[in-house]
Amino acid sequence: MQFLLALIVAGPLLGAAAALLPAPPGLKGKSPDQAVLRHGVTVTAVILAAAIVLALGFDHDQPSRMQATTDIKWIPALDVRIHLGVDGISLPLLVMTALLTFLCALYSYFKMPAGPSPRGFVALLLVLESGTLATFAVLDLVLFFLAFEMVLVPMYFLIARWGGAGRQAAAWKFILFTLLGSVVMLLGLLLIGLKAGTFDMVALATDNGRGLTTSVQVIAVLAIGIGLAVKTPMWPLHSWLPDAHTAAPTVGSVLLAGVLLKMGTYGFVRIVLPIAPDGMRVFAPYLAAFAVAGIVYGSLACLALAKPGNKGDLKRLIAYSSVGHMGFVLLGIATMTPTGVNGALFANIAHGLITGLLFFLVGALKDRYGTADLDTLAGATGAALYGRAPRLGGLLAFAAVASLGLPGLAGFWGEMLALFGAFEPAAGLSRPAFLTFMAIGAFGTLLTAAYLLLVVRRVCMGGARPAGEARIADVQGYEFAAWTPLVALTVVAGLWPAVLLGLTDPAVQQLLAGGKQ
Template identity: 70%
Template sequence: MNLLLIALLLLPLLGAAATLAPATVFGADAETRERRALRFNALVTGVVLVLAIALAAGFDHGHPSRMQAVTDTAWIPSLGVRLHLGVDGISLPLVVLTALLTFLCAVYSTRRRPGAGTEGAPSAQAFAGLFLLLEVGMLATFLVLDLLLFFLAFEIVLIPMYFLIARWGSGARTASAYRFILYTLLGSAVMLLGFLLVGLKAGTFDMTALAAAHGQGLSHSTQVIAALAIGLGLAVKAPAWPLHSWLPDAHTSAPTVGSVLLAGVLLKMGTYGLVRVLLPVVPQGATTFAPYLGALAAVGIVYGSLACLALARPGRKGDLKRLIAYSSVGHMGFVLLGIASLTPVGVNGALFANIAHGLVTGLLFFIVGSLKDRYRTADLDTLSGETGAALYGRAPRLGALLAFAAVASLGLPGLAGFWGEVLAMLGAFDPAAALSRPAFVTYMVLAGLGTLLTAAYLLVVVRRICMGDPTRPAVAQPAELRPYEAVSWTPLAALTLLAGLWPALLLSLSDPVVRHLLAGG
């Protein structure tokens, strides 16, 4: 099993290195090189997905709170840094989700070439190398068990994502990429200070040892300072309001596969860090800042929904990718609210919402990206009305899939989006004993208002894009769902339904780990 973890990181790393070979290795002419590089990318990510599924199949589901497939060896002895890898019930679903989304994005890219029609776009070989390096960083974030390695993995993803936005994106892509990397680099620098403070005071950077100590050996002031630094760094990546302003621009400019991975995986790195590091390592600091995190989460839920409502209004020239980006601010607010409750119910809801958001929002960005490819715009005013898309009449399968993703995103019972939001609000209704119940009940009420606003803007979007008179002249005749799109999107739709109907599939993995982390030991 431990060899599987090493292979999960080593394979895409070797694949990224292989793309540095001379261009002629991939073919004599440019067209052949482009095609083979993208197929190579899909092949490597496909093997990584198989390894992730094998890891899940071999996982001891009877003891999900125990770290499994562990590798622990000295790496930098002088700094006390160890190559410590492992997987448990909260990291396993994120590893499988990461491997799945990267593979689906790679398959999608073989038919919808990144940067097609974009002036100055680099080669597909460069894209494949950066894409595989991005996968290494994302997987490593969920597998490493050393604070300094966690920081390193956290940083690895920045450069590939920066170039995916800046070189293969559209619109104000350079400015959006700069904003993305500046925000996340500054947040990571503050987070590193918190890690160093904890490691130097505790005498170890080992995350399992620190979680077992549960704050013992760290003074209250040390925990508060460390929690502030670590929490700020992770909140930028989550993103928590008001540290979210990099996200809408990044999503608007990113290529389709970049938006899918940004929403489906990168945002989860911040919330995963809050559960893996903040709650068990500095529990007193987490308790101190939990009310403020809950308040920011509640504001973010309402703010994101109101921003989406404004973009969905006729005449506002709302960009669909920007609208879904703001919806992510709201949805991730539920994750942060569940974490802030410091209860098993709330934290389990947050982890469930993490996975649900990755599936549903990944599907939404795939669909919106395909609409942008068909119409050369993601402007909602252009895509709506009697002369707009009218997908129910012109491309019914595409319209039905968009409606499915929308109702899953608004939290319809029986689909994945429902359980995470409900459990997060239940956690806020009865927070940890050290927290103010009236304050958290207020946050819960605001979150409930956010669910109503979410339903409002998503139903407006579905009505404007899917309905209309298909016999009227259109800005373009949309193609129906293509085979490669069906292959890329069907797994996400199926898993959204499966998670909604069988929530125990995820909750049985996360609950023992959450109770273990909150209690210490």
């Protein structure tokens, strides 16, 4: 198990290095480009298989215990260690990351985004996978920061070199926002490590802030929280996200929404909540206020983009929807209760599956129509996907109703539990304030339903295809292969939430109790 987790974290890096080497003559296939794309599919498939084996071998009777651990001295003078491990909180994120990266590599094999040679694309994709997997597996604050930063460069180049219109400005905005947030976060991580005498996240979580004064915790939470909030992204630090999503290639948008945004919320749960609980309690009401502001703001922005005549870009609309959905995650974390935090972790996974599927579908629409502009897609009579490409239209409608939180699908449970957590927040938090936040969040769910149903009506419904108009292709085989796992998991998580909650709840209970159970 130790070797397996090390392989999952380091394997993509080795694959990235191999992608830059010339392919052996017998493996080139039709062309070197095809060979390197096949290499990307192979490496990500191996990592996904290893993640599934790790999940199957995980002791589900003790999900709160760190498993598959590796602990090696790295910088003895600072007590920085190469410390890896997984528990019920990180395991689902690890598997989802491996799955989404594999599906992106598979999709790219058949639909490589326009740009430079695939060799660099595959190498960057694998470096990005390694950084995200490491973020969810490391148990040292310094290593967490390095893994957190490792993803910035590959995502920057994926947007800047393989993106669409406005890609250079969007890539710069992405990296400047996240780098500035990370500088502040580093100061907070160093403050905790130096004051507590260790950077070990397990030891710090077990101590539960007892070795840190309240003032140190408040400063640390403020500094770390800013860096995490930028990556989440929390309103009003979200403005880099719509531009990045609009300009990114399809697989870049899938990974950005499905994986990178989760790194910020994971940091709140893994670091801020257990290590500096007193500081978190001070800022929890403000975090909740920003969270519900993001829910309403994101929904209103989506409604504006969906309105006829506003030239709303569908990718941009889904990006703004992510601001709202991640607001529910932050609201759940801000409650500091097991119910709220479990809801946040569930919503994390649900958002990764559903929004990943949405970006795949919008990318397919853009490939077919040459645009993601809603007014162009809808035209005078509506895009009428139900009649022109029924499978594509059906999948888009499915993803939309999953995203709005239809009971029985994955999007429902996380948001409901986050609202339940706000109904009864942790001791020391103002219940009237959180009841207000709950009411605003519930209103946000109505706005979410409004804009998503408007999108479905405009894109999926409409008049009959005019005579002589060229047909558009329905779902292709490679698209079916890339999207089916996301559809299936959305249904399974919606109908059987205990699979995920059974993993996260014991680990969350222990984190909030400081390992005293």
